[in-house]
Amino acid sequence: MCTVRGLVKTYPAARGRRGAPATPAVRASDGIDLDVVRGEVFGLLGPNGAGKSTLVRQLTGLLRPDEGRVRVLGHDLVRHPERAARLLGYLGQDSTALDELTVSLAAETTARLRGLDTRAARAERDAVIEELGLGELAGRPLKKLSGGQRRLACVAAALVGERPLLVLDEPTTGMDPVARRAVWAAVDRRRAERGVTVLLVTHNVIEAETVLDRVAVLDRGRVIACDTPTGLKALVADEVRLELVWRAEPPLDVPEVADLRKAAEAARSADGVTGRRWTLRLPPEAARAAIATVTGGPAFAALDDFTLATPSLEDVYIALGGRAEGAEGLVKA
Numbered sequence: 488m489c490t491v492r493g494l495v496k497t498y499p500a501a502r503g504r505r506g507a508p509a510t511p512a513v514r515a516s517d518g519i520d521l522d523v524v525r526g527e528v529f530g531l532l533g534p535n536g537a538g539k540s541t542l543v544r545q546l547t548g549l550l551r552p553d554e555g556r557v558r559v560l561g562h563d564l565v566r567h568p569e570r571a572a573r574l575l576g577y578l579g580q581d582s583t584a585l586d587e588l589t590v591s592l593a594a595e596t597t598a599r600l601r602g603l604d605t606r607a608a609r610a611e612r613d614a615v616i617e618e619l620g621l622g623e624l625a626g627r628p629l630k631k632l633s634g635g636q637r638r639l640a641c642v643a644a645a646l647v648g649e650r651p652l653l654v655l656d657e658p659t660t661g662m663d664p665v666a667r668r669a670v671w672a673a674v675d676r677r678r679a680e681r682g683v684t685v686l687l688v689t690h691n692v693i694e695a696e697t698v699l700d701r702v703a704v705l706d707r708g709r710v711i712a713c714d715t716p717t718g719l720k721a722l723v724a725d726e727v728r729l730e731l732v733w734r735a736e737p738p739l740d741v742p743e744v745a746d747l748r749k750a751a752e753a754a755r756s757a758d759g760v761t762g763r764r765w766t767l768r769l770p771p772e773a774a775r776a777a778i779a780t781v782t783g784g785p786a787f788a789a790l791d792d793f794t795l796a797t798p799s800l801e802d803v804y805i806a807l808g809g810r811a812e813g814a815e816g817l818v819k820a
């Protein structure tokens with residue numbers, strides 16, 4: 488579906504202006520090879536500045552690599568970047584282009600631009616708005632929505648038009664748990680029902696894990712590990728950080744919730760119970776069970792937000808970077 492070979496991209500050094508310091512050249516893609524198989528959900532993970540967005544912008548024909556090849560469905564996108572629009576749906580990190588449109592019009596217009604006739608575009612618009620729970624916001628311009636709402640509307644626009652490849656750069660940024668779950672479900676549905684291939688940039692490995700088939704970890708422009716989530720987890724720290732924020736009194740009469748509080752209270756210095764916020768470090772399985780507990784039943788009504796934060800993942804990047812020799816042996820790209 489998507490093949491990358493020897494991709495190199497260096498942002499040139501910039502001279503400082505008016506006393507601002509000069510910035511050195513950055514080799515944001517440093518010889519990347521990648522194979523994304525048709526029908527898989529492929530995740531790109533990595534710390535800030537690792538080169539994830541730079542990589543996907545080259546895959547989507549928006550940024551020209553200095554060296555290397557990018558092929559999507561047999562098309563050479565380095566030579567023919569204009570073909571990308573026909574092959575893939577792309578959600579970038581910031582999508583200001585749609586800001587003036589209403590949610591409904593953003594989805595419909597994108598569908599029309601992707602070649603659907605009016606009737607089909609409207610049908611897809613209505614389906615995706617329903618699927619992502621955007622009904623109440625459909626008539627509002629994106630620029631008047633909250634950050635998370637706007638992001639969800641941009642996801643809706645990216646999903647219309649049945650492209651065989653979806654490239655989503657941090658699709659759930661700023662979203663609440665309900666919206667995030669709707670996005671992962673929508674991604675999963677497209678893969679399961681339509682065989683769509685999805686390339687997903689995300690920081691949230693555990694949350695995305697339910698939909699990811701394979702994951703590449705990027706660090707300083709290089710792929711330092713590439714494997715299934717299970718294989719990757721075997722390399723990574725065995726704990727994740729779970730933050731729960733309660734809007735009301737947590738239902739301590741639910742034994743699992745009471746146990747979580749005890750675990751939070753017993754936690755190490757930086758974690759614990761701070762007002763309505765509980766921070767826990769748990770093995771991934773226990774974190775998933777905890778999320779199942781707090782997002783179902785009576786606990787969900789009292790829950791304001793939850794985050795599966797990435798410190799464990801950041802620890803992993805550091806660990807992988809710290810033993811680069813070992814990490815190289817683990818690459819199964």
Ligand SMILES: Nc1ncnc2c1ncn2[C@@H]1O[C@H](COP(=O)(O)OP(=O)(O)OP(=O)(O)O)[C@@H](O)[C@H]1O
Nearest residue numbers: 498499513515533534535536537538539540541542
């Ligand atoms: N337009 C640009 N000009 C110069 N340097 C850039 C430019 N865009 C990105 N960089 C640099 O290239 C490197 C990779 O950036 P990139 O945005 O690809 O990282 P990322 O992995 O997507 O990060 P994040 O998780 O923060 O989105 C960083 O060091 C960044 O500072």
